[in-house]
Amino acid sequence: MTGPGAGGAASRNEKGEAVMADDKDHEVVLRLTDLVKTFPGVRALDGVQLEVRAGEVHCLLGQNGAGKSTLIKVLSGVHRPDSGTVEWLGEPVAFSNPQAAMKAGIATIYQELDLVDDLTVAENVFLGHEPRRLGFIRRGAMADRTRDILGSLGHEEIPARRMVHALQAAGKQVVSMARALSQEARLLIMDEPSAVLAHDEVENLFRIIRRLTARGIAVIYISHRLDEIREIGDRVTVLKDGRTTASNLSAAQTPTSELVSRMTGRTIEYVFPPRPEPVAREELLRVRDLSRAGEFRDVSLSVAAGEIVGIAGLVGSGRSELLETIYGARRPDTGTVELAGKALRPGSVGSAVRAGMGMAPEERKSQALLLGEPIYRNMTLATFTGLARLGFTNARRERAESDRIAGSLDLRPLDVRRPVGTLSGGNQQKVVVGRWLLGDTRLLLLDEPTRGVDVGARAELYRVIRGLAAEGVGVLLVSSEVPEVLGLSDRVLVMREGRVVHEAPSTEIDEDTVLDLVMAGSLMEGAPA
Amino acid sequence: MTLSEGTGLKAPAQPGPEPALPGGRKRPWAGESGESVTRNLVLVGVLAALIVIGAITQPELYGNSTWVWTNVLSILQLASVVGVVTVGMTFVIIGGGIDLSVGAIVALAGVWSTTLATQSYGAAGMIFTAIVVGVAVGLVNGVLISYGRLVPFIATLAMLVAARGLAAAISGKQTQISSNTFINGIASTKILGIPVLVYILGAVAVAGWILLNRTTFGRRTVAVGGNPEAARLAGINVKRHTMFLYGLSGLCCGIAAVMLTSQATSAQAAMGNLYELDAIAAAIIGGTLLSGGRGTIVGSILGVLIFATITNLFAINGLSTEAQNMVKGGIIVAAVLVQQFRFKSVTQFFARNRITSST
Ligand SMILES: Nc1ncnc2c1ncn2[C@@H]1O[C@H](COP(=O)(O)OP(=O)(O)OP(=O)(O)O)[C@@H](O)[C@H]1O
Ligand SMILES: [Mg+2]
Numbered sequence: 001m002t003g004p005g006a007g008g009a010a011s012r013n014e015k016g017e018a019v020m021a022d023d024k025d026h027e028v029v030l031r032l033t034d035l036v037k038t039f040p041g042v043r044a045l046d047g048v049q050l051e052v053r054a055g056e057v058h059c060l061l062g063q064n065g066a067g068k069s070t071l072i073k074v075l076s077g078v079h080r081p082d083s084g085t086v087e088w089l090g091e092p093v094a095f096s097n098p099q100a101a102m103k104a105g106i107a108t109i110y111q112e113l114d115l116v117d118d119l120t121v122a123e124n125v126f127l128g129h130e131p132r133r134l135g136f137i138r139r140g141a142m143a144d145r146t147r148d149i150l151g152s153l154g155h156e157e158i159p160a161r162r163m164v165h166a167l168q169a170a171g172k173q174v175v176s177m178a179r180a181l182s183q184e185a186r187l188l189i190m191d192e193p194s195a196v197l198a199h200d201e202v203e204n205l206f207r208i209i210r211r212l213t214a215r216g217i218a219v220i221y222i223s224h225r226l227d228e229i230r231e232i233g234d235r236v237t238v239l240k241d242g243r244t245t246a247s248n249l250s251a252a253q254t255p256t257s258e259l260v261s262r263m264t265g266r267t268i269e270y271v272f273p274p275r276p277e278p279v280a281r282e283e284l285l286r287v288r289d290l291s292r293a294g295e296f297r298d299v300s301l302s303v304a305a306g307e308i309v310g311i312a313g314l315v316g317s318g319r320s321e322l323l324e325t326i327y328g329a330r331r332p333d334t335g336t337v338e339l340a341g342k343a344l345r346p347g348s349v350g351s352a353v354r355a356g357m358g359m360a361p362e363e364r365k366s367q368a369l370l371l372g373e374p375i376y377r378n379m380t381l382a383t384f385t386g387l388a389r390l391g392f393t394n395a396r397r398e399r400a401e402s403d404r405i406a407g408s409l410d411l412r413p414l415d416v417r418r419p420v421g422t423l424s425g426g427n428q429q430k431v432v433v434g435r436w437l438l439g440d441t442r443l444l445l446l447d448e449p450t451r452g453v454d455v456g457a458r459a460e461l462y463r464v465i466r467g468l469a470a471e472g473v474g475v476l477l478v479s480s481e482v483p484e485v486l487g488l489s490d491r492v493l494v495m496r497e498g499r500v501v502h503e504a505p506s507t508e509i510d511e512d513t514v515l516d517l518v519m520a521g522s523l524m525e526g527a528p529a
Numbered sequence: 530m531t532l533s534e535g536t537g538l539k540a541p542a543q544p545g546p547e548p549a550l551p552g553g554r555k556r557p558w559a560g561e562s563g564e565s566v567t568r569n570l571v572l573v574g575v576l577a578a579l580i581v582i583g584a585i586t587q588p589e590l591y592g593n594s595t596w597v598w599t600n601v602l603s604i605l606q607l608a609s610v611v612g613v614v615t616v617g618m619t620f621v622i623i624g625g626g627i628d629l630s631v632g633a634i635v636a637l638a639g640v641w642s643t644t645l646a647t648q649s650y651g652a653a654g655m656i657f658t659a660i661v662v663g664v665a666v667g668l669v670n671g672v673l674i675s676y677g678r679l680v681p682f683i684a685t686l687a688m689l690v691a692a693r694g695l696a697a698a699i700s701g702k703q704t705q706i707s708s709n710t711f712i713n714g715i716a717s718t719k720i721l722g723i724p725v726l727v728y729i730l731g732a733v734a735v736a737g738w739i740l741l742n743r744t745t746f747g748r749r750t751v752a753v754g755g756n757p758e759a760a761r762l763a764g765i766n767v768k769r770h771t772m773f774l775y776g777l778s779g780l781c782c783g784i785a786a787v788m789l790t791s792q793a794t795s796a797q798a799a800m801g802n803l804y805e806l807d808a809i810a811a812a813i814i815g816g817t818l819l820s821g822g823r824g825t826i827v828g829s830i831l832g833v834l835i836f837a838t839i840t841n842l843f844a845i846n847g848l849s850t851e852a853q854n855m856v857k858g859g860i861i862v863a864a865v866l867v868q869q870f871r872f873k874s875v876t877q878f879f880a881r882n883r884i885t886s887s888t
Contacts, residue, residue, distance in 0.1 A: 329762055353764030361762055368762065370755040372823055381752060382763040388745045435763070 026053040029187060029218050030075075035084035037067075037074055039422065042413060044070040045081070046242035052187065057209060057219045059229045059251055062239035063263055063454045064426030065412040068222050069111050071239070072189045075220075076108040077101040089186075099128060107185035111192050111222075111425045111452065112365045113172050115179075117165035122146040124164050125178045149178045154204045169196045169363045170315035177205075188212060189220045192425065194228055195451045196362075198315045198480040199515060206232050224426070224454045225481075226256055238262045264456050271459065272487035273466040278505075281305045284474040285443050287326055290335030295321040296498035299335070303443065303474040308465065310477045310489030310506065312514050318498040319478045320362050323445045326476070327359040328352040339443060356442030358382065360433045360449055362478075368432045371421030375411070376402035378420045378431050383439040405434040408464060410457050425452045430461070437464060443474045450484065462488055482511050482518075494518055565825045568816045572831040579838045586846055600841065602724060606716075608837035609730040610788045611807045612830060616737040617781030618808040619829040623741070624774040625754035625821030626681040630670060631782050631808055633692035635801030638662040638786035640696040643705040643796040652711035659790075660783035666692055667779020671772030685775075689805070697798035704797040707790055715791040726788055730830075733784065738826040750774060755822025810857070811836055814864040835860075 030052040037045040044067045052058045060068045073079045075086065077095030085092050088104060095101040098108070115124045122143045123130075130137045131145070146160040155174045158167070164175060173196045180188055194202045209219055209232055223229060229236060233251030237244060238259065246262045285303040290296070296318035303309045313319045324330045326337050331347030338344065345351040361367035369378055376395075379402040380387065387394045387401070402416040409430040411423075420431055433449050449465070450458050465488065469475055479485050485492055486506050494502040494517045502509075502517050584591040591597060614631050621628045641647065642659040650658075666688065673684040707713055718725045741747035749770050752760040761767045785804075790796045813819060814835060815828030836857065843853040 327762075349761055349764055350766050359762060366756070366758060368759050370752060370759060370822065372755060373751065377748070381759070381765075384748055385745050391744045391746065393743060393745055393748055 026055045026216070028052070029054050029089055031087040032071075032075070033085045033087070035071070035074060035086070036082045037070055037079055038082055042422075043242055045074065045084075047084070047244070048239065048242065049244045049247055050237055051248065052218050052220060054186070054218050055213050055216045056234040057213060057221050057232050057251075059233040059236045060220060060222045060239060061229065061236055061259060061263055063412075064430075064452075064457055065424040066239040066263070067242040068239055069191055069424060070242075072108060072191055072220065072222070073110075075101070076106055076189060102129075102183055102185075105184065105186035106189065107180040107183060107187070108189040109173075109176050109180045109191060109193055111195075113169070113176055113363070115164045115172055115175060117366075118163065120161050120163055121150075121158060121167075121175050121178075122160040124175055125149065125160075125182050127179070129183060145182070146178065149181055150174070153177060153181070153208060168315065168320060170198070170201065172363075173197065177208075185217065187218045187220065191222045192224070192452050193221075194223055194225065196315070196448070196480070198313075198518075199482065200519060201315060202228065224452065224458075226259060226455075240265065260455060263454070273463050275466075275490065275507075276470065278490060279306075281307060281472075284340055285326070285476065286338040286341075288336045288338075290322070290325060290337065291333050292321060292325055292330060293333055294498075296325075296495070299495075299498075299500055301476075301493060301500065301503075303476050305442070305474050306469050306472045307491065308469050308475040308477060308489045309491045309493065310479065310485035311493045311495055312479070312482055312485045312518055313495035314518055315480065317495040317518070319495055320447050322495070323359065323447050323476065323478055324361070326352075327357060327445055329359070353382065356440065357445065358436030358439070358441040358443070359445040360436060360447060362447040362451075364428050364432045364451075368435075369420050369428060372419055374417045375406065375420050375423070375431055376416035379405060379416070379434050379438060382435055386439060401438055402434070405437050406430075408437075408460070409434055410460050426454055426457065429453050430457065433461065437468070441468075441473060443476070444468065446475060446477045446479075448479055449477065450479070450481075482514050486511060486514065496520065565816060565823075565828060569825065569827050569831060572815065572828060572835065576831065576835055576838060579835065579842060583838075583842050583845065586842075590845060600845070602722075602727070604834070604837045604841045605727045605730075606724050607840060608833045609724075609726040610785050610792070610801075611804060611811065611836075612730040612833040613733045613781050613785045613788065614778075614801075614804050615808040615811045615829050615833050616733050616826060617778035618805075619737070619812045619815070619817055619824055619826060620741065620750055621681075621774050621778045622809070622812050622817045622819065623754045623821060623824040624750045624771060625757060626674065626771065626774065627685065627809065627819075628667075628670065628775060628778045629682065629685040629805045630666070630688035630692055631778060632801040632804035633689045633696070634663055634666045634779055634782035635786045635789060635804055636796075636798050637666060637692040637696040637699075638783045639790045639796035639800050640700045640705060640798055642786065643707050643790060644699060648707070648709055652709050655707075655709060655712055655790075656787050659786045660780060663779040663781070663783025663786065664776050665779070667782070668772060668776040670779070671775035674775065675768035675772045693798055700796070700798050702798060704795050706795045712787065712791050713794045715788065716794075726792070729784070729788060733781065734826055734830050741826055746773075751822055753821075807833075807836060810861045810864075813861060819865070 028051055030050070032048055032050040035045050035048040036043070048067065048071055050071070060071065062068050070079065074081050077098045077100050080094070086094065088106070093104065095104065101108070116127065119127070125146045126142050131141045132138060143160040147156065150156055150158050150160070153174055158171055158174060164172060167175065173193065177193065193205060197205060209221070213219060221229070221233060229251050236246070236249040236251045236254065236259065238246040238249070240263060249259070281304040283302050284305045287299060287301045290299045299322055301309070311319050311322070321330065325332050328344060328347055328349045328351060336343055337346070339355045339357060342355065344355055365371070370381070376399045377384070380398040384393055384398060387397050399416055406414055406416055411427055411430050420428060423431070429450070429452050433446065436444055450461055453461060465475060477485065477489060486509070489506050492504055492506045492509055492514065493500050494514060496518060614635065618628055618631060638659040641662045642655040647655055647658045670685055670688050673679045674681050677684070715725050720728065741750065749760070749765055752763070752765055753767050753770050757767050785801070789800055793800070811832030812824065812829045813832070815825065815830070815832035817824030817829060839857060840853060843850070
């Protein structure tokens with residue numbers, strides 16, 4: 001494995017305390033020097049340095065809007081850099097489109113899922129490089145190979161011929177991973193792949209990554225979860241405001257405080273706001289025996305005014321479907337939903353919204369945002385009618401209200417007239433949640449509210465959610481991150497295979513117990529029921 | 530560029546937004562729709578270029594200022610009826626749909642409002658009938674698409690055939706002469722030297738602009754077309770709104786039917802032929818995104834004017850309508866190509882052409 005020029009490459013790049021994790025003598029496959037990329041009004045990349053070696057997992061850290069996604073888009077040929085060089089396998093390159101980068105051996109899983117909804121799983125996996133014979137697509141072969149790849153990812157349950165729009169977010173994530181693996185790649189770039197994945201799925205992802213790196217494939221891994229970076233990463237490069245503020249730190253050894261301060265320029269404590277003394281409050285939401293075939297069964301739950309109830313469970317345990325059904329976005333087979341004693345019309349979002357419900361859905365791009373529209377219009381999408389007079393919209397007031405929320409969520413850049421599509425992923429997420437902080441929502445349904453949000457903004461978001469609860473808003477929260485569910489909620493429900501299997505005040509349950517409960521089903525698989 | 534001295538640890542806590550970025554005050558995206566303003570300026574440029582071509586090919590005509598004024602008026606008059614239809618079409622396309630039945634609705638509304646029975650109610654009765662017929666047929670389209678879950682393309686294609694059939698049945702395939710002097714006078718009257726039809730187009734366009742840009746109806750239209758699922762989850766009644774959009778298109782067709790009847794002083798089942806093509810083409814040239822969610826009234830009107838000017842250009846140069854149609858076809862293709870490169874891929878267009886509805 002010891003390539004000739006490898007030692008030289010290593011010493012050339014070791015400066016000061018930038019010690020390489022465990023000096024793997026692997027060749028440098030990718031080197032970026034002084035990369036600059038500007039968008040109108042924003043310098044997204046402002047002189048970035050990055051060096052990636054074969055067989056390593058190189059982590060990119062940085063706040064929302066630091067330029068991570070832009071960096072990998074430049075790498076994979078989506079954007080052209082304004083200046084700076086990209087050296088791939090020792091040669092300077094300039095990929096003009098993603099296909100060119102893919103041909104050269106760089107596969108990318110983007111932050112925002114980019115699958116074609118109306119194609120099948122297999123068609124998506126092989127989109128652009130379908131196996132052909134005599135110009136005809138070999139559908140059978142394509143489906144077979146898709147099944148193989150999905151199997152190797154531990155997801156043989158996803159049917160290769162199913163339409164992609166029928167999949168939930170996590171399933172789509174797996175499909176985009178399969179797409180990246182469908183071609184021989186020497187560098188695999190993953191932009192927040194774990195954002196939609198539950199605990200066990202992340203483990204699975206790491207297993208796959210380890211298998212790839214053992215074969216000498218380099219991986220660039222982006223995540224806001226530091227514990228993941230510690231577990232899978234070899235080296236870390238930190239970006240702040242489009243600049244490299246630290247490179248080649250050891251992923252395992254660098255103290256958290258140092259990583260955070262290099263990302264943010266300040267030290268942020270990752271804590272949950274204090275929980276107030278529990279008081280007896282009147283019941284706000286009452287769900288009785290809600291069922292939907294194949295998704296969840298006989299779910300009954302309640303949320304009191306001012307209470308935060310968290311739902312823990314694996315992806316596929318029916319959490320998101322449950323939330324959407326309570327909200328009226330899906331029609332239940334049986335069961336009722338009552339808000340403040342009044343029954344809601346089943347399957348009617350309008351009725352839920354009028355009664356004071358709001359939902360931040362799981363998938364921001366397809367379920368929540370109008371990417372071409374300004375931030376403020378996205379924030380007021382559910383409230384603009386209320387702000388209007390005689391049918392005429394009140395743009396000034398909408399902007400003022402959005403400004404207020406954007407400020408409290410630390411939106412960057414703080415300009416609500418920008419199209420929401422130009423924001424970084426984490427900032428888009430803030431817009432999705434911010435939408436329901438505007439009106440007078442009485443019950444807030446949050447599905448993965450902090451997906452892709454960085455450490456600092458996350459603390460802000462927790463504070464805001466707590467503040468809403470203090471004002472009497474009820475919150476029903478779904479999150480794949482158990483610490484988040486435990487830290488933020490007053491009461492925790494554990495869901496498994498479409499049923500609520502446990503319920504407890506969050507002070508009386510700990511992370512391990514929740515994980516045990518959540519997994520029990522999958523551990524006992526095969527055992528007689 | 531590397532760490533050396535601890536960059537972060539002692540940096541001052543800087544709350545709030547990022548440090549000021551280069552780029553200054555004047556930011557292209559800062560306007561409500563900076564991009565569409567740019568695009569509309571390009572369209573104005575195209576229009577100017579067409580006029581220059583006219584002036585070059587027919588210098589002696591353009592030397593005569595009375596002729597130029599008359600010609601401008603005839604272009605505007607030519608554009609007025611299709612223009613009204615295009616305003617409605619623009620709403621439908623922004624809302625994520627398409628209306629192929631506009632020409633047929635114009636014919637049906639025109640014929641129905643000129644039957645002897647209707648004419649006996651006078652001008653008000655005729656106008657009322659045309660508008661009610663237009664709105665009603667539009668709403669039928671809307672119901673089929675929203676609640677019947679038909680693809681807009683299919684539903685309005687069926688309506689195209691059915692409405693023309695009904696128009697032919699009502700008129701007995703005869704041309705129905707309008708003997709109402711008020712109706713007939715609309716097209717021949719000028720106010721301050723400008724034909725009334727042009728004022729009507731102006732009024733419809735202004736109303737459309739306000740509706741799209743300043744009202745909740747317009748905001749919902751953009752949301753429903755831009756991301757129907759997001760609109761639905763934000764509490765917007767996507768189906769009802771979609772239905773209204775087709776009703777609005779029908780309303781515009783009703784108005785256009787009166788204008789066209791007045792121009793011809795008669796109505797027949799074949800009137801308004803191929804208006805759907807002209808209106809869709811004008812909207813696309815004006816920058817309306819076929820996949821929905823984006824478009825402007827100003828752009829669409831400019832699209833109509835460009836088409837009318839081309840027609841006029843061919844007419845004053847004595848060129849054939851065949852050549853004219855080929856040029857128009859080329860322009861449509863070019864406009865769509867430009868749009869696709871700038872915005873979305875073809876796949877997304879096809880993926881969007883139905884109303885999302887999860888049960
Ligand atoms: N197409 C675009 N047009 C204008 N500005 C853009 C565009 N894409 C990104 N930006 C801006 O560039 C900056 C960097 O964005 P980027 O998406 O790279 O951030 P990120 O580090 O990936 O953040 P996150 O953790 O939230 O995903 C942001 O300020 C963003 O608003
Ligand atoms: Mg990103």
